[in-house]
Amino acid sequence: MARSSLTRIFSRLWKRSYEGASTGRRTAGWGTMRNQHAAAEAARRPLTNRSRYLVANNPHAAAAKAAWVAALVGTGVVPAVTDKLAAQWTAWTDEADADGLSDFYGLTAIMVGGMVVDGEALALKIATPAGLRIRVLDPDQLDASLTRPLVDGGRIVNGVEFDVFGTRVAYWIVKEQPEIGLGLTLSPVRVPAEDVIHMFRVDFPGQVRGISWFAPALLRLAEHDEWHGAQLTRQKIGALLTGFVTTNDGAAPFSGDSQGDALIGSMEPGALNVLPPGKDVSFSDPPAIAQEANDFARITLREIATALGLPYEVLTGDLSSVNYSSIRAGLVEWRRRIEMIQHNVIVFQALRPIWHRWVMIETLAGRIDDRVEDLLPVRWITPKVQWVDPAKDVQAEIDAINAGLMSRREAVAARGMDIGALDTEIAADKAREATLGLSFNAAARTAQPGEVAA
Template sequence: MSGFLSTLFNRAKAAKPWWSRSYEGASSGRRALGWSAMRNQHSAAQAARAPLSYRARSLVANNAYAAAAVEAWAAALIGTGIVPTVKAVIAARWLAWTDEADADGVGDFYALTALMVRGMVIDGESFALLINAPAGLRLRVLHPEQVDAALTRPLPNGGRIVNGIEFDAFGTRVAYHIFKDRPELGLGLPLTPVRVPAEDVVHLFRTDFPGQVRGVSWFAPALVRLAELDEWHGAQIMRQKVGALVTGFVTSVDGAVPFDGEQDGSALIGSLEPGAMVVLPPGKDVRFSDPPAIAEEANSFAKITLHEIAAALGLPYEILTGDLSAVNYSSIRAGLVEWRRRIEMVQHNVIVFQALRPIWRRWVTLELLASRIEGEFAAVLAVRWICPRQQWVDPSKDVKAEIDAIGAGLMSRREAVASRGMDIEALDTEIAADQARAKTLGLAFTAGGAAPTALPAPAASDELETEGAAA
């Protein structure tokens, strides 16, 4: 009986008390030694924002995968441009303005938005000024360093300035404190930030947690892996170089070497020519070096690391590396579907809301005041933004699926056209114009894209109707 009681006692002693933690991730035992923790996300983001940005810029400038990641995100999010769906007259004026939008005259409006998206991916954020020029709205993209991140202090009215962004007592952004020139272009002169109202500044960044003030680089989860991959790749290349430095060894008993060459101290650097026949005297031996080859486990390690980097950057592995050797139609489509959900989320929740909507509001206001467009402010302000259509792996299957869905009443033709990045009114007008032109020229086209054929000659009654209409 005493043995039974002893066993129960030992089991009760070994068991965890009822008040111990039930989540192992929150435990503080031996297994949790060395784990990092982020108690205050706001202060952590403020402290890490600048170092992450500097390191991400360096990697994008020097690392092929980092550069490919930035271009992949910019191409997917902006592409040829996110355009508004408006009436034809306003659309024509908007199209003309896009070529004049850049205050510096370097690119058009869509080039500016692509530049801002690249900055958001690398630095975590990007800024642009809305300038009311006599000829209309102008935009100037700012470098993130121009917003004074060192300026943080409370204000007498109950507000505060955090990292160069001013908030009122209710926590609403009211102003940005901006250097007129970038700090590195100041020639060492002290720069004083200028207070710019928040309504004149576009601040584009992905919000990662509530109350976030400034953006954090999208490369934050991938920086360590990218840097380590660079170091590993450099070590592999050096290993191959060192292994190829020495090509052969000649062993001689009496010190004589049966080759010609240059004397370098006690060593003779010789060479062999193609097609040469060399007879070695007794006691002499020639051995060639065996340079190390890149083992299969090294290739597997590199691939696993690239998978981790792609996951950290939110990109499919195939998009990051261009390696399509292990994919088929089903796997690549499944990967692209998930990625395109992320693309749509960022396009509508970040780019449209933070950048395109305030730009459109300012543009509409200035255009109406200058009488360059006509209409009610509320009606013109209401606009739907159409993102560039993402191309699929097999377009023919997707088109057939859309046709079937429209025929079954599961989607409208307007929705299908909008998903292609087009406006249905503009498309219908263009189709009608094409058909009228084809009819005037006596052309007929088939749906399969066959060569045009001449239409049958009009009947006499048709000719009379045409002449009467012309009269």
Template sequence: MFTRSYDGAGGGRRWRGRGEMAAPLSVMSAARGPLMRRARYLVANNALAASGAEAWVSGLVGTGIKPQSAHPDPAIRSKLNLAFELWTDAADADGVSDFYFLQATIARRLVVDGEAFAVLGIADGRLNIRLIDADQVDPSLNRELGDGRRIVQGIEFDSAGRRVAYHILPERPGAPFAVLPLTPLRVPAEDVIHVFKPEIAGQVRGLSWFAPVVLRLSDLDAWRDAQLMRQKIAALLTGFVTSPTGTPSQFGDGSQAPPTITEGLEPGTLKVLAPGEDVKFSTPAGIGVEVIDFAKITEREIAVGLGLPAWILTGDLSQANYGSQRGGLVEYRRRIEALQHGVLSFQLIRPVWRRWATLEILSGRASGTVEAALPMKAITPRQPWIDPAKDVRAEIEAIEAGLMSRREAVTARGLDIEALDSEIAADNARAAGLGLDFTSTTKPNSTDAASVDPQQA
């Protein structure tokens, strides 16, 4: 005999009508499209939704995640890094951005749509990347192919459950001059970049990050519109002329007032009323403190649902201080780092680098072997500090105490330590050759600092 000792697994009146999710894979498959379309609409029309999307894009990508070669030969490693940096300007097959802004576009689609797709191609002997719409990978295409092979939501799997191909429509949805009907083209999986955040085992397609807050954002949007209309009505000051006799009021010129009084009130104007008549003005209700508190609470709930600090979502720093901002940023940056390394680096940066490096070696533009050129490390953009002086001092003390390496500190700033050391050495050599000395002499030593009179300081 089994007994439910968890209240959350109980039944009865309190759980009547509550939602459950029995089969998450099928639920995700059905919800993917509506959530994506509604999130797109909200991001295009709702300020909070747009702010949330931009906050995640800038946090995940910033100025771009930069791959750096881990080739054992320093000379070849330097040449590979320089060649890749020169290639980034020609990375976009559509020719409208570079590789780093492509990352931002992919991150935006990852957040809003839940997934992003790109096709790797070759033009003039060089790699290029063409972004495609999520709906081009036909989500309605589901088919058994025999021998354990199948197509699920436009993605083909072999008998071992590995992705082997994507069935992609040749035109983007809504593209002008598209020839209908569109027939999906089978593209090998190694030529397709699919970026999404896996949430459960066996997940095939991505789910919009706005899923927990789509309904709340929509309701808040409607509520704000109603409050705005209420304020507009409240701003319409109306005057009513009342007569004690019940007869229609007369204007000063003796004419009878129409049902709607059209005469206005101007500064310095004196109006003459008949004996016994009075003027009363409307007193529309104002917005109380509880309304503002409700809006702030709802905004915080939306921020929590999006995984963002509330002040980043709303831009409201009125109640933020150094401690609260730093505490919120620590958790936010942990999430960012996990997604940068587990999603963007693994699903986007590494495949692009591996394809690019292979093509460079096989074409003869770079020397060495393919195997030696494939290892790389993704350098994420530097995260800004709230108080640079305190954070830099803490970082220096950690290095001096042996709690972290200088390489770790430099990499956390989004820099490559070899390139940084080369720049520092070159700067020092140039300054020495010109007889320049930029060493600061204003910092007092410990003895001098101790001898300073506090009142004079």
């Protein structure tokens, strides 16, 4: 008896405090992930392939990719520079693409789209006599099969080379895409890390390569596709309204075409047909889509939106259940996440290294007179976010400028414009208006005596 009491006491003391870590019937089918590195290495390629397929074929997956690219890049994340340097940067953006298919901001959008779908984006910084050029590569060109230790204490993991201190020093890249029939060499080439842009969202410490952002949503997206196919089949069956004529003597109550022993008849709209005794007409009762099916679809889409980090309204375009306050509150939280990714991933991993290389090349070529050290620190300004009520948004900016919380330079740069070019354009407009004797209401507040221009 005493032993039984002690057993109960110790079992209470040893009982797990975290129910999620308990064992038993309730947790028997739960999955676990012991090693994130190994799991990511094994799952990266299947997740990428399935994500690419869904984005190409599933409308919600395609909308999710487009929504993230538009939110993160928009018309372009621009450096906060002015005057001659801004003009030189703008001129270079049109020539940035080594393949000549887009400008620099288009390249950024391609890289961000690749990061969302494939989990990572890969590009080369190429120094040419005409200046810096960027070539975006397929992430599959980074040889994921190359993993081995090195004699100097370093290692290569999934095509990324690390030195003895764990610093990325090189990437092993296949120079050409594995196109069929061209007979190209697919041996990887060692490219120094300073010449490579490798952009991905870091989800855990020590992560080597990126994981598709669609990973948490793939199962739900596939199930939603299956549900949609099943409901479409149900709708087609529901459209098959068929009439059945029952007779006792085999005579047809309607006229029609004979097909063997069957008579295929028809009923004209507005016709009155009198059936003789012993004859009856009945119709099929095809199934209709119940309300719970629509509710299930809506719940599934909300789960997909949550897994993709998107507001439900952005993913689906369904604004039937929102008002001004609710949509604004939802977008505010999403835009915090957008800003975090813009500055922690896109700016840090891609835009800053490209800016540094561009400044160095332009300075060495004598096209920029300033010192490199003075030009490297630069702030990046993301595109201006449009609100539902633009009048209130503009007024809030004016109030922030007047209160000293924002400069005109920042407000103008957020619209993708250079403040020097804007001021020159405004002055030219006013001079032309004065020459022509025109007068318009001033769109901006005129600085009062004693005030310092922002």
